[in-house]
Amino acid sequence: MxxxxxxxxxxxxxxxxxxxxxxxxxxxxxxxxxxxxxxxxxxxxxxxxxxxxxxxxxxxxxxxxxxxxxxxxxxxxxxxxxxxxxxxxxxxxxxxxxxxxxxxxxxxxxxxxxxxxxxxxxxxxxxxxxxxxxxxxxxxxxxxxxxxxxxxxxxxxxxxxxxxxxxxxxxxxxxxxxxxxxxxxxxxxxxxxxxxxxxxxxxxxxxxxxxxxxxxxxxxxxxxxxxxxxxxxxxxxxxxxxxxxxxKTNNPLFYFGSLGVAGIASGGVIAMYVLWQWVQYQQGHEILAIVSAAAILLGVQLLMFGVLSDMLVTLHREQRRRLEQITRNARERDDD
CATH class of the missing domain: 3.90.550.10 (Spore Coat Polysaccharide Biosynthesis Protein SpsA; Chain A)
Structure with missing residues (x-):
């Protein structure tokens, strides 16, 4: 990313x-x-x-x-x-x-x-x-x-x-x-x-x-x-x-996205284990199932937050470049 x-x-x-x-x-x-x-x-x-x-x-x-x-x-x-x-x-x-x-x-x-x-x-x-x-x-x-x-x-x-x-x-x-x-x-x-x-x-x-x-x-x-x-x-x-x-502040999509992917992956692994235990032995693991769902939900939220943060950072850079260009133009006019 x-x-x-x-x-x-x-x-x-x-x-x-x-x-x-x-x-x-x-x-x-x-x-x-x-x-x-x-x-x-x-x-x-x-x-x-x-x-x-x-x-x-x-x-x-x-x-x-x-x-x-x-x-x-x-x-x-x-x-x-x-x-x-x-x-x-x-x-x-x-x-x-x-x-x-x-x-x-x-x-x-x-x-x-x-x-x-x-x-x-x-x-x-x-x-x-x-x-x-x-x-x-x-x-x-x-x-x-x-x-x-x-x-x-x-x-x-x-x-x-x-x-x-x-x-x-x-x-x-x-x-x-x-x-x-x-x-x-x-x-x-x-x-x-x-x-x-x-x-x-x-x-x-x-x-x-x-x-x-x-x-x-x-x-x-x-x-x-x-x-x-x-x-x-x-x-x-x-x-x-x-x-x-x-x-975190320079490339938030990578930072929060990597944390989000890690959360989704870990939640997915736990969910697969819970499903396998249910199919193989008919044993339920309610607590693990809740942990899995929480990890996946948190991962999705972090991923979405990373996308939104990246959009804000990109917009901020665009605004900063425009302000710098306006400042340079103003200085050139003053020099003339």
């Missing part, structure tokens, strides 16, 4: 892409803030900051999750502005850091040394063409030992699940290398605290119609002296659950 709004957007996005190529503007490095969320990255953060400095990006903000190593000291020594986050988790760090950023563009990257600062210009370039959010695709140029087999399988499974549930093809929704406008970020409703921030960003971009594109980047193995903060099974399961729960 694909997101109807995403399918409706497909043709419009192609048209917008053509318009974007005609509205290219230069973005200077001074207009970009390199945002690096960190937690115990003392071994790599210095090289990451220096890498961006070498490519002209000197406005670097490190938002640190109260590391117990020398991450903050090393970052300051290399010329970065350091913020110690007030809460916990990468998602909370990103939201808090955006309150201190005054430039119009943000380049978000992990501080573990796996992403190449040389890709910064390529990440920023689509923003100059009018896109609002850019995702770096790690699978385009990944070192053989950059990702464990289990992590690679989990990433591909999550990307397929995202495409199926939310109806958009972003190739690598868990990528930590992203570029976006601060205006588009403010339109998103984000409340994730941990590693699900990338998943939530992708879903919110679809939900709010943020113009998003994907570009190939290189992805290297984590240096031996750097330890990962990711727990594949635990965090992977959390991400999958987040994908499903976020469908």
């Amino acid at each position: 694909e997101n109807d709004g995403a399918r409706v957007d497909a043709v419009e996005r192609e048209t917008e892409a053509l318009v974007m190529t005609e509205t290219t503007r230069d973005i200077s490095a001074e207009e970009v803030c390199v945002l690096i969320p960190t937690l115990n990255e003392a071994a790599t953060i210095g090289d990451v900051i220096e890498g961006f400095h070498e490519h002209g990006y000197t406005n670097v903000v490190v938002v640190d999750g109260d590391s117990d190593d020398d991450t903050r000291e090393v970052a300051r020594e290399h010329g970065a502005q350091v913020i110690t986050q007030s809460g916990d988790g990468k998602g909370q760090a990103v939201r808090e850091a955006l309150e201190y950023i005054t430039v119009p563009y943000v380049l978000m990257v992990d501080g573990d040394g796996t992403y190449d600062p040389a890709d910064a210009d390529a990440m920023i370039e689509p923003l100059a063409r009018g896109y609002e959010h850019v995702i770096g695709n790690r699978f385009a140029d990944m070192d053989d030992d950059a990702m464990a087999a289990l992590n690679g399988f989990g990433n591909r499974l999550i990307n397929r699940s995202f495409r199926f549930v939310h109806g958009a093809e972003y190739d690598d929704i868990l990528s930590g290398y992203r570029a976006f406008t601060t205006d588009s970020f403010e339109r998103l409703s984000l409340d994730s605290d941990g590693f699900t921030i990338e998943t939530e960003l992708a879903v919110e971009c679809v939900k709010h119609g943020v113009d998003t594109t994907v570009i190939p980047i290189s992805y290297s193995a984590r240096p031996e002296e750097s330890e990962t903060n990711l727990h594949p099974l635990k965090d992977g399961g959390t991400i999958v659950l987040a994908l499903y729960s976020l469908a």
